[in-house]
Amino acid sequence: MFDKSKLLKIGALAKPHGVTGEMLVRLSPEWLGYEPDPDFLFIDLMGGLVPFEIHSIRYKNDQDLIVTLDTINTEDRARRIQGAEVYIDPEEIGEEPEGADYSIHQLVGMDVSDMSYGHLGQITAVEDIQNNPLISILHKGREILIPIHKRFIVEVDLKKRKMSIDAPPGLIDLYME
Numbered sequence: 813m814f815d816k817s818k819l820l821k822i823g824a825l826a827k828p829h830g831v832t833g834e835m836l837v838r839l840s841p842e843w844l845g846y847e848p849d850p851d852f853l854f855i856d857l858m859g860g861l862v863p864f865e866i867h868s869i870r871y872k873n874d875q876d877l878i879v880t881l882d883t884i885n886t887e888d889r890a891r892r893i894q895g896a897e898v899y900i901d902p903e904e905i906g907e908e909p910e911g912a913d914y915s916i917h918q919l920v921g922m923d924v925s926d927m928s929y930g931h932l933g934q935i936t937a938v939e940d941i942q943n944n945p946l947i948s949i950l951h952k953g954r955e956i957l958i959p960i961h962k963r964f965i966v967e968v969d970l971k972k973r974k975m976s977i978d979a980p981p982g983l984i985d986l987y988m989e
Contacts, residue, residue: 814861817921817934819854819899820973828890829878835890837877837898842918843905844874850904853881856897902971916945916960918970924949924958927966927978932956935975956987 826838837853839846849869854861864881872878884890916938924932924947932951938960939946945960958964958979966976 814854814863814899816856816861816899818902818973819861820902820905821897821899822848822905823898825855825890825894825896825898826876827894828887831887832880833885833887833890834878834880835884835893836872837879839875839877847871847906848877848900848904849906850900852900853879854899855893856899857893861899902973905971916940916947919947919960919968919975922968922973922975924975924977926984927976929979929984932984951987954987956984958983 821840822843823837823839826836828834829836839848850866852863852865854863856862864883867880867882869877869879884893917940919935919938922935924935926932933949933956935947936950936955937948939948939957946957947960949956949958958977964977964979966978968975
């Protein structure tokens, strides 16, 4: 079984493209402008990820990819998986578009390390509170909430799915007691 937390959700299968089984993959907004070049798509079918080898991939526009997959060779087969979420290896997302920033929702699933405390855990959710967004990290069965603020974020590596932070003194201690 493939682990979703180690893969990158890039979008969903929008619809068949033609009658030969080609599929339109609609990229999520945070990946617009990227040019992924994966060898496999991992498609979420019935709660599990199934790998499909890509035979061809071309770009319709900056939001849509047209792909041909190894065992999907008819329009009917393509319709059966329409709407399924699509994941790829993070190393295959391509280069970040010039001047692009990341969406806070891309942070979910990242491993977080603090400069003082070391590895804290994985981001399980982003609380998009107006003017005060927070990341929720599960650490030893307890939730830690950290504000998403440029003063606290040292580095975000979208490809490696890692974030380094330098939390304000005492903040993490509140959750350790």
